[in-house]
Structures are given as structure tokens and as C-alpha cells.
Amino acid sequence: MRPDTRWRDTRARSRPNRSATRFAPKKHLLCLRFQTMSATSLRPVPRPAVQAIEAYVPGKSAAPGVAKIWKLSSNETPLGPSPKAVEAFRGVAGELELYPDGAATRLRAAIGKRYGLDPARIVCGNGSDDLLHLLAAAYVGEGDEGIFTTHGFLVYRIAILAAGGVPVVVPEKNYTADVDAILAAVTPRTRIVYLANPNNPTGTYLPFEEVKRLHAGLPGHVLLVIDGAYAEYVRRNDYSAGLELVSTNENVVMTRTFSKIYGLANLRLGWCYAPADVCDALHRIRGPFNVNGPALEAGIAALEDADHVEKAAEHNDKWLAWLTKEISALGVEVTPSVGNFLLIHFPQEKGRTAKEADAFLTARGLILRNVASYGLPDAIRMTVGPEEANRLVVQALAEFLGKAGARG
Ligand SMILES: *Cc1c(COP(=O)(O)O)cnc(C)c1O
DSSP: OOHHHHHHHHHHHHHHHHHHOTTSOHHHHHHHHHHHHHHHTTSOOOOHHHHTOOOOOOOOOOOTTOSSOEEOSSOOOTTOSOHHHHHHHHHTGGGTTSOOOTTOHHHHHHHHHHHTOOGGGEEEESSHHHHHHHHHHHHOOTTOEEEEETTOOHHHHHHHHHTTOEEEEEOOBTTBOOHHHHHHHOOTTEEEEEEESSOTTTOOOOOHHHHHHHHHHSOTTSEEEEEOTTGGGOOOTTOOOSHHHHHTOSSEEEEEESSSTTOOGGGOOEEEEOOHHHHHHHHHHSOTTOSOHHHHHHHHHHHHOHHHHHHHHHHHHHHHHHHHHHHHTTTOEEEOOSSSEEEEEOOSSTTSSHHHHHHHHHHTTEEOEEOGGGTOTTEEEEEOOOHHHHHHHHHHHHHHTTOTTTTO
């Protein structure tokens, strides 16, 4: 096939879509087109939407010159993975030349068994980030709108922009997603709503009744993505990760991860439970081997070690409550969290700001997460760590806030 023929074919096919782009006036399109064409003569230029993305900046992992580091910046579990998962991971070391099972058949069966789900409606990903991106790629087109909330997980914005969509950011109430505000933001262009429940970095959650009310108010063509990255940590009777909503509707997806309570962040393993049509769309566009073999084996073994997960949840219950109480007692505000992290708010007063607190803690090897990029310049997020680290943070904060002597 001659290259110019192929080019003409593509162009003819994409024309009807272009005229359907309601919010983009013709002049704008011409201008973009001119930019692209003139730029291609110099060097390849990414689409404008890609250039509008601010790359995700992960939590810090180093403090120069400090001997002992406590990394409390990425919500990793202090208990590490199940030893059985580590053993399964090692078991694959002799087979690195082989492609993994691209269908993740045994892992999907294991997830299905553990959660009582149909494996055919589970899709695995290279971390749940992979799935969050694939969902936008499949459902959000040029100029379509994707909704998330003010302090929602940053990957949603990146996924929507990368797909060519328009991010619509909805205000929260008390650092919590606001169902009425989300519903009010829906337009005929809305294609996807991302809701982390519980949310990172705030640690707040919506009771299941509220999630159901959100879903009930969405038009059928809007996909509701419930990100349950921290679901295993939540101990609330009115919470649900949302399995039931996915089972009974065509437009709800739940994403989950092995990065948090399962302690396998380094392997990049996530999954989603979705309606059959959504699974079909994801399978069409995902990488054919998007989950690696060591991750598959470690994931299967991790699911079998329910005791390890329970231990991690118990550790979190104890220390989340302790940290919330102790840090609040120092006179700073802590947003009540149901996850494995907490958001600490600092005053704007010089000498006591979040930025200064962060520097003070980092100098002591206590690495927390600066959340300015989440629209929270006056807060820092702390992952619940091992006992020793938790105690060190409270001591350091007491010193920083000048309360060390006062508490005896
Ligand atoms: C950590 C996190 C994830 C998990 O990402 P992975 O790609 O699975 O490691 C997803 N959503 C939220 C809100 C998170 O905080």
C-alpha cells in the first residue's frame, strides 16, 4: 500500500468525527493543524493535550545525608508482602525468557475465587494505573469530558488529558467527594467519572448509599469508575467497594490493586471488575502481555495468604487511630481517614507551615508526601508506618510545633 493512500484513508474516516466536535470552532482546528504541520518539518511534536499534562511526581524516597530513612510517602505497607508471594516471585526467576500468560487466566481465577466474582469479568493491568488509563483511552474521545474531584487522585487528570478529553474538576465538601456537585457537572459530553473510594490523599470516603445515589443520577452512557485501591483497609459498616453496583449495571467499573495492602507495588499489578462490554473494550486496547509473570505468580500467592492481609489491616487500625489522636493533640488538624495514610494540615504562620514541617521531618529521615500538586499546599500526607517510624514522626512534630516539653 502506498503511504499517501493510507494517509488519505485515515483522513476521510476521521472527518465526520471532527465536524461533530461541538466545542471546537473551525478556526481553532485550522490553527492546531497549521501548528502541527509547520512543527513536523522541524521535529515530532506531541499532541497539544499531551503537552498540557503535568507529569505525575511520585513521593520522595530519599533524604540526602540522613543515615536512616523512613519512607512514609507512597502508602506502601510497613509489613511488606506475604512471604508466600516473595517465594512465588522467586520461583519464576528461571523462566524470564518466556512470555507470561497474556490472559492472566490463573490470577483471574484466583481473584474470582477470593471475591466471589466471574473471572471473565476481571481484567488485569500493569498496576491499576494501567487500567485507569485504558478506561479513558476506551471511552473518552477528543473533546469529551471526564469528571473527578478537587483533591482526587492525579492519575485521573493525566488519563483524561492523554485520551484527548477535557478534565472537569468538581469541588468537594470537607475534603470529601460531593455527589450533588458531581451530578451537577455532568453534561452531554461527559463520558467518565472517576471516584477514589476512599480517596487519596484525603483518606475520606463516601458511604455506599451515596455511591449508589451518584450512580443513580448518572446518565447510562457515563462510565462510573470506582477506584478501590484502599478498600481492604476500610473498617466501616456503611462502606462497600462497589462489587454489587458493577454486577447489576452496564456502566460501573471497580479497580483494585496489589500495590497497597498486598505490598506488591514494585511488581505493578492491578485488576478491575467490569461489565462484559467494558472488559471487551479493555482487552482490545491493552498491551497483550501487560502483566508480567512474576507479578502473576506473586499475586496468586498473595491472595491465598489471607492472614497476612488481616495482620496488615490490624496494624493499620491500631496505628491510624494512634497517629490521628497524637497528632491532633499537637494542635494541628488531621482529616479523619479510613485508609492507610493521613492528611495533616498546618497553619500558614511562618515557622509552622507544611513546607517547613516537611523539611524538618525530611532532615530527620522521615519522608512524608508533599501534596501541593493535589491543591493542598498547607498539608502533608503521612503513610501509617511501622511502630518506630510512627513514634518518631509524632516526636518530631511535637518538637517542630514547640510542644515537646508541654506533653511530658
Ligand atoms: C496507590 C493508588 C492506586 C494504585 O496504583 P497502582 O498503579 O495499582 O500501583 C490507585 N488509585 C489510588 C487512589 C491510589 O492511591
